[in-house]
Amino acid sequence: MYDVCIIGSGAGGAPIAYELSRAGKRVLVLEKGRYYTEKDFFKDELAVSRRDIYTPPLDEEQHVIETQNSDGEWEAVESRKSGWNFWNGSMVGGSSNLMSGYFHRMKPNDFKLLSTYGKIEGANIVDWMIDYKELEPYYDKVEKIVGVSGRVVKHPFLEPRSSAEYPFKPTWEHPISSWFDTACQKLGLYSIPTARAVLPSDALERKGCSYSNFCGSYGCATGAKGNARSALLNKALKTGNCTILSDSFVYKIDNDGKKATKIHYYNKNGRSLHAEAKLFVLAAQAVESSRLLLNSKSSRFKNGLLNNYGQVGKNLIFSAGGSGEGRLRFEDLPKEKQNVLLLRGAFVNRSLQDWYEFEQEGKKIKGGTIDFLFEHANPTNRAMGEVYDKDLNLIWGERLQQRIKYAFIRSRKFVFEVFNDWLPTDDCFVGVDENVKDKWGVPVAKIRLNSHNHDIEVGSFLAQKAETLLKEMGAVEIRSNISSAPPPNLVAGGCRFGNNEENSVLDRNCKAHALDNLYVTDASFMPTGGSVPYTWTIYANSFRVADKILKRFHDKEL
Amino acid sequence: MKRRKFIAYSAVLLSSTVFAKEAGSYALQVSVLKEPYQTISMVINDLFPSGVGMPNPHSFNVIGFLKAVMQDKRVPAEKKKILRNGTGWINQKAQNHYIKNYIELSPDQRQKILKTISQKQWGDTWLWYLMNYTLEAMFSDPVYGANINETGWLWLDYKPGLPRPLKVNRYV
Ligand SMILES: Cc1cc2nc3c(=O)[nH]c(=O)nc-3n(C[C@H](O)[C@H](O)[C@H](O)COP(=O)(O)OP(=O)(O)OC[C@H]3O[C@@H](n4cnc5c(N)ncnc54)[C@H](O)[C@@H]3O)c2cc1C
Ligand code: SF4
Numbered sequence: 095m096y097d098v099c100i101i102g103s104g105a106g107g108a109p110i111a112y113e114l115s116r117a118g119k120r121v122l123v124l125e126k127g128r129y130y131t132e133k134d135f136f137k138d139e140l141a142v143s144r145r146d147i148y149t150p151p152l153d154e155e156q157h158v159i160e161t162q163n164s165d166g167e168w169e170a171v172e173s174r175k176s177g178w179n180f181w182n183g184s185m186v187g188g189s190s191n192l193m194s195g196y197f198h199r200m201k202p203n204d205f206k207l208l209s210t211y212g213k214i215e216g217a218n219i220v221d222w223m224i225d226y227k228e229l230e231p232y233y234d235k236v237e238k239i240v241g242v243s244g245r246v247v248k249h250p251f252l253e254p255r256s257s258a259e260y261p262f263k264p265t266w267e268h269p270i271s272s273w274f275d276t277a278c279q280k281l282g283l284y285s286i287p288t289a290r291a292v293l294p295s296d297a298l299e300r301k302g303c304s305y306s307n308f309c310g311s312y313g314c315a316t317g318a319k320g321n322a323r324s325a326l327l328n329k330a331l332k333t334g335n336c337t338i339l340s341d342s343f344v345y346k347i348d349n350d351g352k353k354a355t356k357i358h359y360y361n362k363n364g365r366s367l368h369a370e371a372k373l374f375v376l377a378a379q380a381v382e383s384s385r386l387l388l389n390s391k392s393s394r395f396k397n398g399l400l401n402n403y404g405q406v407g408k409n410l411i412f413s414a415g416g417s418g419e420g421r422l423r424f425e426d427l428p429k430e431k432q433n434v435l436l437l438r439g440a441f442v443n444r445s446l447q448d449w450y451e452f453e454q455e456g457k458k459i460k461g462g463t464i465d466f467l468f469e470h471a472n473p474t475n476r477a478m479g480e481v482y483d484k485d486l487n488l489i490w491g492e493r494l495q496q497r498i499k500y501a502f503i504r505s506r507k508f509v510f511e512v513f514n515d516w517l518p519t520d521d522c523f524v525g526v527d528e529n530v531k532d533k534w535g536v537p538v539a540k541i542r543l544n545s546h547n548h549d550i551e552v553g554s555f556l557a558q559k560a561e562t563l564l565k566e567m568g569a570v571e572i573r574s575n576i577s578s579a580p581p582p583n584l585v586a587g588g589c590r591f592g593n594n595e596e597n598s599v600l601d602r603n604c605k606a607h608a609l610d611n612l613y614v615t616d617a618s619f620m621p622t623g624g625s626v627p628y629t630w631t632i633y634a635n636s637f638r639v640a641d642k643i644l645k646r647f648h649d650k651e652l
Numbered sequence: 653m654k655r656r657k658f659i660a661y662s663a664v665l666l667s668s669t670v671f672a673k674e675a676g677s678y679a680l681q682v683s684v685l686k687e688p689y690q691t692i693s694m695v696i697n698d699l700f701p702s703g704v705g706m707p708n709p710h711s712f713n714v715i716g717f718l719k720a721v722m723q724d725k726r727v728p729a730e731k732k733k734i735l736r737n738g739t740g741w742i743n744q745k746a747q748n749h750y751i752k753n754y755i756e757l758s759p760d761q762r763q764k765i766l767k768t769i770s771q772k773q774w775g776d777t778w779l780w781y782l783m784n785y786t787l788e789a790m791f792s793d794p795v796y797g798a799n800i801n802e803t804g805w806l807w808l809d810y811k812p813g814l815p816r817p818l819k820v821n822r823y824v
Contacts (some may be wrong), residue, residue, distance in 0.1 A: 134821075137813025140792040141823040145726035152728065177728055308813035315815050438811060473791040473810055474784070481783055488770045488779055492704040499705055502808040 096122040096337075097647070099357060099371035101344045101386070104188020105632045106377030106616030108322035112239075112329060113640035115336040119647060122337050122369055123327070124359055126378075127184030129340035130191070132324070135313030139472050143311055148192060149181035154533040157181075157381070160542040162521075170540065172530060180381060180541060180582045185313075186340050187323030188379065189583060190629060194310030195291035195319055196465055197242050198513075198626035199233050199253045199634075201450060202226035203460070207515070207622045211460050217517035217546050218409055220621050223591050223602035224638075230256055232634035237261055240320040240633055241298050244289030244443075251450040265294045265303055268440035270422075270508070273431075274466060277566040278446070288445045288465060291320030291629070300324055305439035307471045342367075345536045347374065347390040347399055347612070354399075354612040360534050372652050373643065377616040377636070380410060384524040384588040384618065385539035387599075398526075400608050405599045406589060407524035410541070411623050413584035414549035415462060415512030416576035418557050419469065420569025424504040427568070435506050442467045442508075449559055450625060461552060462514030462625030464560045469507035476501060508569055510560040512553050512576065513584075514625045517546040524588050545578035586617035586628055603642040604635070611652065615639050678824055679716035679789070679797030688739035689715050694755045695742065696786055698762050699779065707803040709786050717789035717798040724824060731781060738778030745769055795819050 097119035100107045107123060115121045127148070141147045156173040157180045163169050173179060183189030203210045205222040213219065234256050236242060243262035246255065264287055271287075278285035292309075295302035303318035317324040330336040341362035348356040354374045360366055376383050384407035388398035400406055424432045449461035469476060480497040483489050489497070501507075516522075521544035526537040557574035564572050592598025595607040604619045606612040615636045617628050624631065646652050685693055693715055702708040721727050722735065739754075746754040746765055754762060769775025790804030795817055799805065805812065 136815050136817035136821050138793055138817040138821070138823070140788060140796060141817070144788060145724070145823060147726070147823045151726060153725075174728070175730060177730070304814070306813045307811075312813070471813065473805075473808070474787045477787045477791070478784055481780065488776055488783075490699040490766070490779070490783070491701055494783075495700070495705040499808065502810060 096120045096369065096371040097652075098122070098373050098375060098643070099124065099369050100375045100377060101357065102126075102188060102376065102378035102382070102616065103186050103322060103327060103338060104183070104377060104379060104616065105190040105322050105629050106379070106636050107375060108187070108190075108326040108330070109633055109636035110375050110377070110613075110615055110640050110643065111336055111338075112326040113637065113644065115330040115333045117644055117647070118333075118335060120335055121330065122371065123330075123339070124342040124344050124357070124369070125186050125188075125338065125340050126343040127186065127188075127340065129186045129338070130313060132313075132315050132317050135315045137306060137308040137312060139308075139474060142313075143472050144474065146179060146181075148183050148185055148313075149179060150184055152177070152179060155181070155538070156530070156532070157538055158527045158530050158540040160540060162544065168542065170527070180539075182379060182583045186338060187321045187327060190321040191313045191319070191323065192311050193291070193319070193321070193583075193629060194467075196445075196627055197244075197289045197291045197630045198445075198463055200226070200229075200624035200626060200631050201251055201253055203451065204622065204624035204626075205229075207460065211458055214517060214546070214548055217519055217548070219517060220590075220592065222621060223593075226253065229631070229634050229638060230254065232637045233630060235637050236630060236633045239298075239637075240291055240325040241293045241300070242289050242291055242320065242630070243294050245287040247284070247286060249284035249286055249447065251447045260289060262297065263294055264443060265290055265292050266305055266440045267443050268437060268468070269434040270468075271442055271444050273567055274442070274444045274563075277563055281563065281566055283446055283448050283563070286445045286447055288443045290441065290443065292441075293318045293320070298325070299329075305441075307439045310470065311472075343534065344378070344386060345389065345534060347376075347386065349390075349392055349394065349399065349609055349612075351394045353610050364534070373611045374613070375643075376612065376614045376618075379616050380585045380588045380618045381524050381539050381541060383614055383616055384410075385526055385537075387589070388524075388526045389537060395608070400589070400599050400606050400612070402608065403596050405595070405597065408520075409518035409587045409590055409621065410522045410524055410585070411516040411518050411587040411620070412580035412582075413623060413627060414514045414516035414545060415553040416557065416574065416579075417509060417511045418560055418564075418572070418574025419507050419509040420561070420564035420567070420572035421505050421507050422567070422569050426570070436503075438471070446560070446563065449556060452555075459552065460515055460625065462512060462556050464556055465511045465513070466560075466563075467509055467511070469509050473502075476507075479507075508564060508567065510557075510564070510574075512556045512560065512574075513627060514549060514552045514556060515622060516549055516580070518587060518621065519544050519546055543578075543580060545580070550576055550578060584627055586620040586623050589614045589618035590621045591619045592621070604639045605642075613639060613643065677797070678795075678822060679713050679720045681713070682716045682719060685715065688736055689718070691739040691743060691754050692718065692735075692782065694762070695766070695779075696782060698759075698766060699783060700786060706807055707790075709789065712790050712800050712804055713798045714786050714789045717792070717796070718785055720797070721785055721788075726824070734774075734778060735781055735785075738774070738781070741774055741778065742769060793817055795822055
């Protein structure tokens with residue numbers, strides 16, 4: 095019998111494995127994906143970005159996606175047919191292996207959205223069970239243990255910090271960052287150096303960044319990226335107390351009415367095995383965590399584990415917003431700037447938060463973050479970006495070839511990503527489809543998607559601001575795309591924390607209301623997501639929960 | 653749209669096809685073209701004509717690559733179906749307009765057909781896929797048997813990221 099069994103080895107699960115194994119507890123981590131390490135990662139666009147090798151083939155494991163058609167009816171389509179992939183990274187360390195590592199903390203007001211900005215019709219907004227102050231020491235801990243690099247500058251929305259500076263200096267910055275700073279100065283904006291979960295040089299028993307130019311979506315061959323495996327699981331293994339089983343898909347959690355007792359999983363050969371532990375931690379990423387609970391029916395939980403009040407899977411959220419771009423052209427730049435524009439590898443590391451909160455018609459509105467970066471280096475995508483003219487007609491022949499050449503050799507796209515709140519609503523949730531099974535015969539998750547109009551209004555407002563900045567920098571062909579399409583990689587909710595079982599799944603420590611020894615530590619607990627990507631918050635909260643669990647072991651409650 | 657039944661063509665040797673000495677086992681060497689690759693090969697020539705910059709797609713083994721795509725478990729069946737069916741559809745269009753198959757048309761007629769089908773949803777999708785996989789062939793690491801001698805990368809002064817995959821690291 096293990097002390098702790100963790101399901102899912104990504105950003106939500108790994109801090110628990112790290113802390114508990116270092117405290118001498120026997121930890122088992124079950125991960126459905128493969129065990130890749132630094133030596134398995136290559137900059138292979140075909141494999142990584144075009145054939146999605148880090149996610150399961152949709153013919154074997156898929157989702158059912160429900161969207162509303164123009165008549166207001168809900169239509170369900172299997173992702174095997176649509177190709178709409180909601181998997182992110184099935185591997186030891188989870189999708190944190192593939193992240194770009196843009197790290198932002200949530201702001202104090204993000205923890206109390208309802209009481210600060212008020213109710214919004216049609217949205218299930220609530221305040222968090224904890225405040226920023228409670229999480230701050232853990233954000234700080236992540237900076238030091240996972241490794242966050244950056245530079246603190248004062249700006250109106252800077253979060254209170256217990257450490258004056260980041261423990262690691264910023265990564266190598268592209269000269270364009272200073273062009274960005276100049277444009278911000280002219281427009282009276284605060285240019286914020288974006289913190290990164292990337293080590294600029296060797297530290298924390300890991301190698302520094304090699305500036306490979308292929309970061310987001312790619313595994314890191316040096317270990318510089320602060321993914322859950324390199325930063326945490328490797329150290330958990332060193333204690334000798336942690337066992338990681340890859341290729342192990344957990345499909346059911348048993349309970350005796352008071353406690354979770356056992357988990358069942360299929361190994362690589364399709365054999366069903368089980369594991370027992372004193373305490374269980376679920377961290378399979380928001381959609382799959384809810385799916386596993388819903389598939390774990392028993393006499394006490396007929397509608398799925400922890401789901402007697404129909405709360406599991408509800409209030410699924412994503413990062414709202416979208417992206418935009420502009421093109422910087424050689425002919426608009428002086429010679430010395432032309433030469434540096436095409437410099438590869440260095441990071442832009444800049445964002446704007448001037449409108450994290452803004453006023454409209456005398457009312458305080460929650461805004462968001464805009465991150466700036468270069469277009470992804472993947473060449474096929476970049477070239478395919480040229481195949482339509484501005485009226486959306488396909489072009490080919492000499493014209494297309496000239497455009498591709500121009501795009502690669504005489505210009506570069508500067509892009510931005512907008513992050514704002516995806517308000518939780520009744521029509522955005524995870525269920526299971528009993529009629530659609532994966533390769534093991536287990537019902538797949540059915541995801542109903544809906545976004546609140548408010549999200550698009552705020553996102554569009556932010557995108558316009560970002561476009562102004564691009565214009566100031568001299569970019570042309572500026573455009574943005576803010577839509578209700580969710581980014582599958584930035585997902586949270588489904589097992590909210592809250593006061594009681596009637597309106598939430600977890601308590602303030604992310605322990606199930608209904609069972610004494612089951613915790614959920616991925617982003618499922620989040621009732622709202624803040625206007626930033628989630629991973630720093632997921633890590634921080636998981637470290638916080640690890641402390642609560644350790645205390646229970648210490649107090650002999652378990 | 654019904655898929656047109658068309659006559660099997662006699663094997664044609666594509667003179668423009670240049671092959672690597674040692675192509676990988678993803679995209680294999682192709683010397684003899686049968687349908688649907690005859691039509692596809694002609695359409696790709698028309699979409700990416702040589703002599704105006706980009707290396708000739710056949711010089712980076714585009715047909716070998718497309719054949720590999722059709723066998724690739726990671727490429728959804730739906731996409732393969734569209735790729736395959738598109739040749740039937742374009743030949744049907746060519747027959748309707750000129751009572752000939754696409755490869756029998758003059759360059760001008762072929763351009764007219766391309767223009768016409770690009771305005772249809774199926775045509776736009778099919779041509780988009782052909783462009784997509786041609787560019788994949790051009791940009792993929794040479795370990796996959798296309799982008800021979802890195803000609804695609806050289807054309808655009810493109811530098812691949814490091815580390816690059818070896819043959820043993822290929823996903824297939
Ligand atoms: C391309 C990309 C770029 C990103 N960029 C950023 C960024 O710049 N900044 C940022 O903050 N975030 C970013 N993210 C998001 C970030 O990766 C996630 O927020 C984070 O990893 C989520 O942590 P998690 O623990 O919930 O899930 P994961 O890290 O995905 O871990 C979940 C693990 O559980 C496993 N699992 C699922 N079901 C089961 C089961 N039944 N049994 C066993 N194991 C199971 C999965 O295989 C997976 O390994 C990015 C993600 C991607 C994919
Ligand atoms: S080496 Fe640097 S740029 Fe490359 S993947 Fe790792 S963190 Fe990203």
